[in-house]
Amino acid sequence: MRNKARECAFKIIFASLFGTENAGAFRRSVYKAFSLDGEDAAYADKLVELVSEHSAEFAGLLDKYSIGFSEKRIFPADKSLLMMAMAEMKYVDDVPDIVAIDEAVGLAKKYSTERSAGFVNGVLAAFLNGGKQ
Secondary structure, three states: OOHHHHHHHHHHHHHHOOOOOOHHHHHHHHHHHOOOOHHHHHHHHHHHHHHHHOHHHHHHHHHHHOOOOOHHHOOHHHHHHHHHHHHHHHHOOOOOHHHHHHHHHHHHHHHOOOOHHHHHHHHHHHHHHOOOO
């Protein structure tokens, strides 16, 4: 189960939007707080790196698929979840798209606003139906 790995990756991606000093120490503290094993930590690292490497691409995709909201206007928590799910959907072959969407929606319910789950689901469904391009 990669639930904890995704939650940790989300927290790290979210923090990176605000520029974190000593990001390595922050990452280690998040992993420790969630008691991640090596496999889950490696998966969380993979998601964080994918988002970092493709952040400009994901910003463009958010502009394309979040109708009525520019990428700059999306709540930071929602933006982090959307970019993480897009990274999984586009670059991780062993995760079904529906799982990536479901996990992002679940984290939106836990960490964002009341309306965020529907927004995240809608943007990711549009991304999926648009051919993930």
